Amino acid sequence: MDVDNDVAYAFGDIGCWSERTEVHKAASLGQASQLQRLIDSGASVNVVSVDSITPLHEACVRGQAECVRLLLEAGALVDARNVDGSTPLCDACSAGSLECVRILLEHGAKANPALTSRTTSPLHEACMGGNVHCAELLIAVGACLEAxxxxxxxxxxxxxxxxxxxxxxxxxxxxxxxxxxxxxxxxxxxxxxxxxxxxxxxxxxxxxxxxxxxxxxxxxxxxxxxxxxxxxxxxxxxxxPMSLQQLSRLSVRKSLGTSALKTVVHLDIPKALINFLCYK
Missing domain, CATH: 1.25.40.20 (Ankyrin repeat-containing domain)
Known part of the structure; x- marks a missing residue:
C-alpha cells in the first residue's frame, strides 16, 4: 500500500500508519520508564506501523509484561489486529508469556477472536509453542477447544x-x-x-x-x-480390543464432556477411581 509522503504524521494520531515509532521501540525493549514518558507527553498508544503492528503487539511478542500493563492502562486497544489478523493475545501466547496473557485477559482480551484465513486462535498459538500454562489459562477462561x-x-x-x-x-x-x-x-x-x-x-x-x-x-x-x-x-x-475398563472410562468421560474434570472430583467414589477417570 502506497503512503502519501506529503501528509505529515501527527504525533497524537490514533490509528495513523507510520514507520515504527519510539513507542513501538520502548514497548518492544521493555523500557517501561521511557514508555511512560512518551505516554505522558501525548504519544498515541494505538499508532500502527505499516504492517498494522501496534506497540501492544510489540510488547506481547517480547513478553514485556510491565509495558503491556502501561499500554492498556493508557487506552491501548486490547484486541487490535495486525496485518495477519493476530491479536496481542495471540502474540503473548506464542511467546509463552503467562503474565502478559493474564494482563490481557484481565483487560478484556477475547480468548476466542474471530478467525480469518490467515490467523490461528490464541489457543493454537499456545499449543504450537508448547506453552502449556498459557493453554491451561485460556481453557480456564473458556477458549474454544475446537477452534x-x-x-x-x-x-x-x-x-x-x-x-x-x-x-x-x-x-x-x-x-x-x-x-x-x-x-x-x-x-x-x-x-x-x-x-x-x-x-x-x-x-x-x-x-x-x-x-x-x-x-x-x-x-x-x-x-x-x-x-x-x-x-x-x-x-x-x-x-x-480395548478392555471393558477402558471402554467404561471413555463412556463416562464422553457423557460428561468438557465438564469431566470438574465433575469427576466431586463424585462420591474412591480416590483411585477419580484418578483413573482423570487420567492421573
Whole structure:
C-alpha cells in the first residue's frame, strides 16, 4: 500500500500508519520508564506501523509484561489486529508469556477472536509453542477447544503436529474431541507421522480411532515405517480390543464432556477411581 509522503504524521494520531515509532521501540525493549514518558507527553498508544503492528503487539511478542500493563492502562486497544489478523493475545501466547496473557485477559482480551484465513486462535498459538500454562489459562477462561484453523485444524491437531505432548494431554483432559478431523486427518494421523509413541498411546487411551482414514484413504499406521516402535504400537491396538475398563472410562468421560474434570472430583467414589477417570 502506497503512503502519501506529503501528509505529515501527527504525533497524537490514533490509528495513523507510520514507520515504527519510539513507542513501538520502548514497548518492544521493555523500557517501561521511557514508555511512560512518551505516554505522558501525548504519544498515541494505538499508532500502527505499516504492517498494522501496534506497540501492544510489540510488547506481547517480547513478553514485556510491565509495558503491556502501561499500554492498556493508557487506552491501548486490547484486541487490535495486525496485518495477519493476530491479536496481542495471540502474540503473548506464542511467546509463552503467562503474565502478559493474564494482563490481557484481565483487560478484556477475547480468548476466542474471530478467525480469518490467515490467523490461528490464541489457543493454537499456545499449543504450537508448547506453552502449556498459557493453554491451561485460556481453557480456564473458556477458549474454544475446537477452534478451527484452515491449515492445521483444531488446537489438538496443532499440538500433535508440533509434538507438544504436555499440550496434547491438557487438551484431551479438558475434553477436546480426539477424533476431530481436517481433510479427514485426525490427531492420531499426525502423531503417527511424527512417530511419537507416547502421544499415540495417549490419544488411543482417550478414544482415538485407529482405523480412521484420511483423504488419501490411509490409516494412522500407514504413516509409520514397518518395524518401528510407532508401527508396532498401532498394530498392537489394531489386534487387541480395548478392555471393558477402558471402554467404561471413555463412556463416562464422553457423557460428561468438557465438564469431566470438574465433575469427576466431586463424585462420591474412591480416590483411585477419580484418578483413573482423570487420567492421573
Amino acid at each position: 478451527y484453523d484452515l491449515y492445521y485444524g483444531t488446537p489438538l491437531h496443532m499440538a500433535c503436529v508440533s509434538e507438544r505432548m504436555d499440550c496434547v494431554k491438557v487438551l484431551l483432559n479438558a475434553g477436546a474431541k480426539v477424533n476431530a478431523t481436517r481433510l479427514h486427518q485426525t490427531a492420531l494421523h499426525h502423531a503417527a507421522k511424527t512417530r511419537q509413541v507416547e502421544m499415540i498411546e495417549m490419544l488411543v487411551e482417550f478414544g482415538a480411532n485407529i482405523y480412521a482414514r484420511d483423504q488419501h484413504e490411509r490409516k494412522p499406521v500407514d504413516y509409520t515405517k514397518p518395524g518401528t516402535a510407532a508401527a508396532d504400537c498401532l498394530k498392537f491396538y489394531e489386534n487387541n
